[in-house]
Amino acid sequence: AQSVAQPEDQVNVAEGNPLTVKCTYSVSGNPYLFWYVQYPNRGLQFLLKYITGDNLVKGSYGFEAEFNKSQTSFHLKKPSALVSDSALYFCAVDDNTGKLIFGQGTTLQVKP
Amino acid sequence: EAGVTQSPTHLIKTRGQQATLRCSPISGHTSVYWYQQALGLGLQFLLWYDEGEERNRGNFPPRFSGRQFPNYSSELNVNALELEDSALYLCASSLYGGTTSGELFFGEGSRLTVL
Numbered sequence: 721a722q723s724v725a726q727p728e729d730q731v732n733v734a735e736g737n738p739l740t741v742k743c744t745y746s747v748s749g750n751p752y753l754f755w756y757v758q759y760p761n762r763g764l765q766f767l768l769k770y771i772t773g774d775n776l777v778k779g780s781y782g783f784e785a786e787f788n789k790s791q792t793s794f795h796l797k798k799p800s801a802l803v804s805d806s807a808l809y810f811c812a813v814d815d816n817t818g819k820l821i822f823g824q825g826t827t828l829q830v831k832p
Numbered sequence: 833e834a835g836v837t838q839s840p841t842h843l844i845k846t847r848g849q850q851a852t853l854r855c856s857p858i859s860g861h862t863s864v865y866w867y868q869q870a871l872g873l874g875l876q877f878l879l880w881y882d883e884g885e886e887r888n889r890g891n892f893p894p895r896f897s898g899r900q901f902p903n904y905s906s907e908l909n910v911n912a913l914e915l916e917d918s919a920l921y922l923c924a925s926s927l928y929g930g931t932t933s934g935e936l937f938f939g940e941g942s943r944l945t946v947l
Contacts, residue, residue, distance in 0.1 A: 763938035766935040810874075822867075
């Protein structure tokens with residue numbers, strides 16, 4: 721079965737430092753991978769997706785993600801974190817039945 | 833362009849009652865998805881409708897049901913409410929059927945509280 725795992729419940733980083741939010745996946749066939757962000761009491765917002773092509777995917781708000789097939793990972797990154805990046809981040813994979821399977825989410829806390 | 837809209841924003845019910853949640857997709861989107869976000873459980877897939885048909889269903893009991901109307905709006909019904917049904921119910925729409933071709937656009941959710 722298709723699945724994603726986010727091994728960290730929370731990531732803490734100082735403003736201005738680089739951030740990484742980890743995601744690993746398990747799929748049969750080609751993976752279609754996504755990152756979403758959820759601010760408090762809001763719905764999810766799309767950040768970026770990997771379908772095919774370059775392993776480094778650029779998305780909204782300066783975020784990017786690196787697809788690594790050998791490590792079955794799709795980590796979310798940003799070179800310089802902002803306090804306003806503090807939110808709940810979800811990794812997701814298309815499960816080949818037309819829906820997305822989401823990870824448990826990682827809370828990102830950026831301190832000034 | 834209006835995004836995905838959900839109503840009501842908040843709903844309080846008691847055990848055994850029924851709840852109805854509504855969703856209007858982005859104009860032109862034919863697929864509607866429902867997810868449950870319960871505390872500590874992440875997002876759990878409930879239902880997927882496309883072109884008025886139920887295309888996929890998550891691992892939820894039959895008291896969770898829904899439908900999609902000709903204008904592509906959708907309704908989620910939860911019968912015989914239980915305390916553990918308390919959650920944020922998120923609706924999402926996509927332009928194409930399925931998710932491999934594009935991302936989901938989410939509404940802000942309906943918070944259901946069961947007392």
